[in-house]
Amino acid sequence: MTAGRFFVIGAGVAGLACAVRLALAGRPVTVFEAAGHAGGRCRSFHDAALDRRIDNGNHLLLSGNRSAQAYLADIGAADSLAGPGEAAFPFLDLVDGTRWTVRPNHGRLPWWILSPHRRVAGTRAADYLRGLRLARAGDATVAGCLDDGGAAYRRFWEPLAVAALNTAADEAAAALLWPVLRETFGRGAAACRPLIAREGLSESFVDPALALLAERQCPVHLNRRLRALTFDGDRVTALDLGGDPLSVGADDRVVLAVPPAAAADLVPGLTVPDGSRAIVNGHFRLPARRESLSFLGVVGGTAQWLFVRGDVVSATVSAADALAEAPASAIAEAIWHDIVRALDLGNAPLPAHRIVKERRATFAQTPAQSARRPGPRTAWSNLLLAGDWTDTGLPATIEGSVRSGHTAADAGRG
Ligand SMILES: Cc1cc2nc3c(=O)[nH]c(=O)nc-3n(C[C@H](O)[C@H](O)[C@H](O)COP(=O)(O)OP(=O)(O)OC[C@H]3O[C@@H](n4cnc5c(N)ncnc54)[C@H](O)[C@@H]3O)c2cc1C
Structure with missing residues (x-):
């Protein structure tokens, strides 16, 4: 040729x-x-309001994202992502203040779901086995497959689906969540270390x-x-x-x-x-620099994920089409309210911030659009x-x- x-x-x-x-x-x-x-x-x-370099939106990757890792290796940037040394996903439920950390174990057999210290507070092992339904989801939505009204749905399946598919769980294509599980959680801790860009x-x-x-x-x-x-x-x-x-x-x-x-x-x-969904990100200057990169999943508030890098905390809200219609000032107030509670910042007033609305962040990941x-x-x-x-x-x-x-x-x- x-x-x-x-x-x-x-x-x-x-x-x-x-x-x-x-x-x-x-x-x-x-x-x-x-x-x-x-x-x-x-x-x-570079954002003038914060006087800091920021990302258009927080991007979370998992260590099992093998194509992304191969690309980074190709361009000599394999070391440019950072995250905790282990597969650990800390969460906070703002409704009742409960905190927990999801900790998948090494190896393919997911025995972490048997351990109350490794799974979501208030859930049972059987709640996770329901996830196998995603493998044969057909045209079902995530909610259609998994919503039983329980804590596992509200605290695990729904946040996971909204984060991965940027589409509300009651319209998101269940069939698209399955490959995420298969390529990350399904391969054990080594494939689900959370990673974000260091710089x-x-x-x-x-x-x-x-x-x-x-x-x-x-x-x-x-x-x-x-x-x-x-x-x-x-x-x-x-x-x-x-x-x-x-x-x-x-x-x-x-x-x-x-x-x-x-x-x-x-x-x-x-x-x-031909349909899209928005993502809203809020970036806020913290009173002091934090040495380690960290992130936190949040349920029951406006913010869904918080990422701390240096002295900037950034919040992500996915499937945010309704929120994106609100003025930036109101969005900033709502997100800062969550951050203050999540990071124990007392009465810290709203600091310098930037709200970034990406109205067409991704296509609407429904069965029909897929x-x-x-x-x-x-x-x-x-x-x-x-x-x-x-x-x-x-x-x-x-x-x-x-x-x-x-x-x-x-x-x-x-
Ligand atoms: C706020 C936000 C948060 C996100 N969070 C995550 C996350 O946590 N994890 C994750 O994995 N992914 C995340 N994503 C998704 C990820 O960013 C996208 O999947 C990815 O960047 C899409 O890349 P792309 O090359 O397919 O498209 P694009 O980035 O849209 O690239 C298309 C390019 O084509 C150019 N272009 C358009 N028309 C023309 C033309 N006529 N001629 C020449 N050039 C043209 C555009 O300017 C653009 O540069 C997020 C996205 C957003 C917006």
Whole structure:
């Protein structure tokens, strides 16, 4: 097979993972990104209100996210994630102040569910075995499969589903939660250590990839939006990036790693998920720096997960479409109220903060929307798709994005 050029459109994690894999295989790759920065929905920036560098949103990974780990190893950033030495998920229920820590054990046999000290307060082992229903969920929702009105649902299954699927549990696709369990909790403690970027998302997932691509002479052009594709027969023959059309040669391939709405605008007849869900993040300056990175799951309040890095505490609220309609000041008050209780901050007044509303954080991960996810191949022989919304079999996460980028790269290499 002749080695044609690859044009990757979109420098989010999916596009970068695709470009890096191709570059490492010695293929000539050029990336075009519409924004003035790479990273897409996974990026860091300096925030003036906090006078700190923050992430657009907290991103939690698990040590079992093997594609994400492979990507980080490829770009020389394997050590850039940090987390507790063991698989431990501390939680607080704001309704009654109960705290507990979920501690999966080593090995595949999940005996941790038999130990009241390792499972969620107020639950029984049988509550976790219900999770096996997810393996044959069909078109059911998470709530349809697992909601029995008990503590395990409210304190474990529902927070897990909302965090992983960014969709309320009563509409989230149960079938998408199963691979998360299978690839993490199902493989024991070594696969479910929680991990977050030590410095920032860009420092972990974006900047090292850009450095590798530069080193391999693979250009990444920012502020270059793909406006249209020219089709001839079963092939894409040109890219309209403004100015003169860029012709796509007989052996060249194009990977569209753009969000679903952008892909649908560019590719005639493409079916994509057309619903989305919001994530709201609140970032707050703490009175003092904390030496260790930490995180906490919260139920019964507005905040769902808290992450402490240095002197900034960041709260995540997923499936937050209703909350995103509220003014930032009201959101900040509600989240700070939870933080003060969770971190025992007494009467600490609302400090410098930033509320970030990502209204289209992910596609709506319902059974109906999941059925609209296309695979990597299109009706055109040299046009491939990547992105967290393509049919990876995984939720819309970094792990899914990386895997989609790798799949497109492998399919393009033939
Ligand atoms: C607030 C928030 C919190 C999250 N939390 C987590 C988490 O805890 N764990 C986790 O694993 N995942 C999390 N995610 C999901 C994760 O960020 C995404 O799955 C991932 O970043 C998607 O990457 P992508 O490359 O598929 O898409 P994108 O990041 O959307 O990249 C697409 C790129 O294409 C560009 N583009 C669009 N149109 C064009 C065009 N016409 N021409 C050229 N370029 C174009 C865009 O500018 C963008 O850079 C979170 C997401 C958000 C928003």
